[in-house]
Every structure is written in structure tokens, then in C-alpha cells.
Amino acid sequence: MSVAVPLSLSLPPSTETVAIALDERGYDILIGPGLLDAPASWQGLPKAAAALIVTNETVAPLYLDRVRAQLAAHYGRVDKVLLPDGEQHKDWNSLNAIVDRLLATASDRKTVLVALGGGVIGDMTGFAAAIYMRGVPFVQVPTTLLAQVDSSVGGKTAINHPLGKNMLGAFYQPARVIADLDTLDTLPPRELAAGLAEIIKYGPIADADFLAWIEANLDALLARDKAALAHAVKRSCEIKAWVVGQDEREQGLRAILNFGHTFGHAIETGLGYGEWLHGEAVGCGMVMASDLSVRLGLMPADFLPRMRRLIERAGLPVVGPRLGVERYLELMRVDKKSEGGEIRFVLIEGLGKAGMRGAPDALVAQVLDAHTA
């Protein structure tokens, strides 16, 4: 559902807008400080009798009342559902809790779901929106750095399965993304670092200049400098919008957004969800995938230490858990990019350019030996 932000009310002057160009499913990503409390952020959303805010026990005390107040100006009823916090709760039980609340409140097929939180809330709310009455509109209000630069954009929605990450889900686009940079003020440092992992990802896969910019501005990002964060969020969303606009359902190009994720998802699933954050697993997975790119002769040897240094500086782990080579291979064969049992990795083929290919198990084993302990 495409809903352009109307011009009758003005957004805060520092707001940046990135458009997702998907014909009738296109939408705007609003990025800037002060967006939660700006009435214009909430203008022009799909009309309905009711909205349901989906959030969790950590985010609700911080932002629920303000979002509810804005929605109350547009919807006769604004309900909420509070989910338990954590990656281990990105599952059927939480999804059921959303659906149960929708049915218990006799929500009709125009009801607007509002995802208020990080990527876990966003992924589950989007999936619930995709399946409730075969589809109701939803809005992403990402409050983590990771969600603002990645998960709230592009329409991948999912829950985890004990045997595989994001195994159940749907491609389903939000009607709008409202990324208020001020919400990052309350984010714990470990979560900030997790978001940096996905920002770093965009450099090697699509934009060598952005990689250099991140290297030069990492200290400012870690210090939560608003101008640096605004640029990082905007550029990340631009790159993701460029990819998703060409390949919404991952028939090819979109897989580049999975750089570091084949190894990373194996770490998350192998440890049981929640021990490592998604961004931490992706950071470490990018070290491994960078090494594989070098070992396959796709990148010069200095690419690996460059990536490892940046990921380490961001406060992310660069050594993975020693699950055993066979266990890693078993976990990675479940990855959605695998075909006919062959694991396929997103590898860097020149700075700013990525592709997908297989690799001999023996070479992958060398990588795992070098980067696990």
C-alpha cells in the first residue's frame, strides 16, 4: 500500500526522506530527530477504525505513550500488545499473541499494526500483518540502530525456528517507516554496536566510499553524534532501497544484503537465539566471509585485516564460537540461499561489489579454524 506523506503539515526541518520505489507497494522512510512527536509523521497513514501497537516490555515504558497519543488523533481505538523481549521470543508464541489480540479486539481487515521497537518486533509485526485476514497494513517505527538502517526497510518479515533463522515468514512491505533518531539516545552500547555491523555491511557490498566514510567517522558514530548517525542511517537506507527496488523478493541481487549472514545465522542458531545479538553474529560472519573472499582470490590479502579492524573498533566480536566445522556446515546448509544442499556465500568481488557463490568445504573449514575459538 503506497501512502505518500502529505504536505499539509510539515515534518521537522532536519527530516530526510528515502523512498522505496515499488510501484503500488512503495513507501517513504522518514529519518530524523523529533519524528515521534511530530504530527506530520503520522499524517496520511491508511485509514481504519483501529490501530494495534506491537511492542515489548523494554520499549513500552520509553515510547509507547507518545506513539499512542499520536495515533489517537487518527484512530478511534488504539490497542497495544506487549511481547517479551529478546531474539529467543521471535517465535510462534509471540506471533500468536499478536493474532490473539487482534481477534480478541474484533479487529477488522483495515486495522493498522504499528511495530514499535527493534528488528525482532518489526519482523514479527510484519509477519502478523501479512497473515492476519490475509493482510492488513502496518507501519514500522524502528527504535534500534539496526532496525533503522536495515530491518524496518524492505519487507522481509519472519520468525525463527529452532533449526533455522527466519525460516518462516513473508515478503510484506510496510506503509511507512518512521525512524526517529532521538530514540537511539536510550539504546544500550551493545545494541548500538550491533547496528553498526549492518551499516558496515553496506560499504563492501555496494559503496566503497561509504566504507571509507564509516572508517573515518566510526568514533563519531560510537559517540552518537546526531549528524553522523543521520548520514549513516540515510545512506544505509538509500543503498537498501536501491537493492530492494530492483529485487524485492530476492531472486538475485538482494542476496548481497546477506553478506556475513551465512556464517552469522549459523552462530545465532547454533548457540540458541539470544546469546549473540544478530548484529554481533553478522559482524563476526563478515570477518569470515571476508577471509573466504580473500582465500578464493576475489580480494587482495589486505581486505581481511581492514574489515576485521573496523568490526573490532565497532565493539563487535571477531572470533566465533567453536561449534565444530561439521556443525557449522550442517547449520549453513539450512540457509535460505542454499540450493540442492550446496551452501552459497555472499562474497566481495572488488570493493563495493558482491556476488554469491559456493566454496569447497575444505576452504570453509580453514576459515572456521582461523576465526573460531
Ligand SMILES: NC(=O)c1ccc[n+]([C@@H]2O[C@H](COP(=O)([O-])OP(=O)(O)OC[C@H]3O[C@@H](n4cnc5c(N)ncnc54)[C@H](O)[C@@H]3O)[C@@H](O)[C@H]2O)c1
Ligand atoms: N527484516 C530484515 O530485513 C532484517 C534485517 C536485519 C535484521 N533483522 C532481524 O532484526 C533482529 C535484530 O534487531 P535488533 O538488533 O533491533 O534487536 P531487538 O529487536 O532485539 O532490539 C534490541 C534490544 O534493544 C531494545 N530496544 C529497542 N529499542 C530501544 C531503545 N530505543 N532504547 C533502549 N532499548 C531499546 C529491545 O527491547 C532489545 O532488548 C533479528 O531478529 C534479525 O534477524 C531483520
Ligand SMILES: O=C(O)C(=O)C[C@@H](O)[C@H](O)[C@H](O)COP(=O)(O)O
Ligand atoms: O533485507 C535483506 O534482504 C537482508 O538480507 C537483510 C539482513 O540484514 C537481514 O538479517 C535479513 O533478515 C536476513 O534475511 P534471510 O533471508 O537471510 O533470513
Ligand SMILES: [Zn+2]
Ligand atoms: Zn541482518
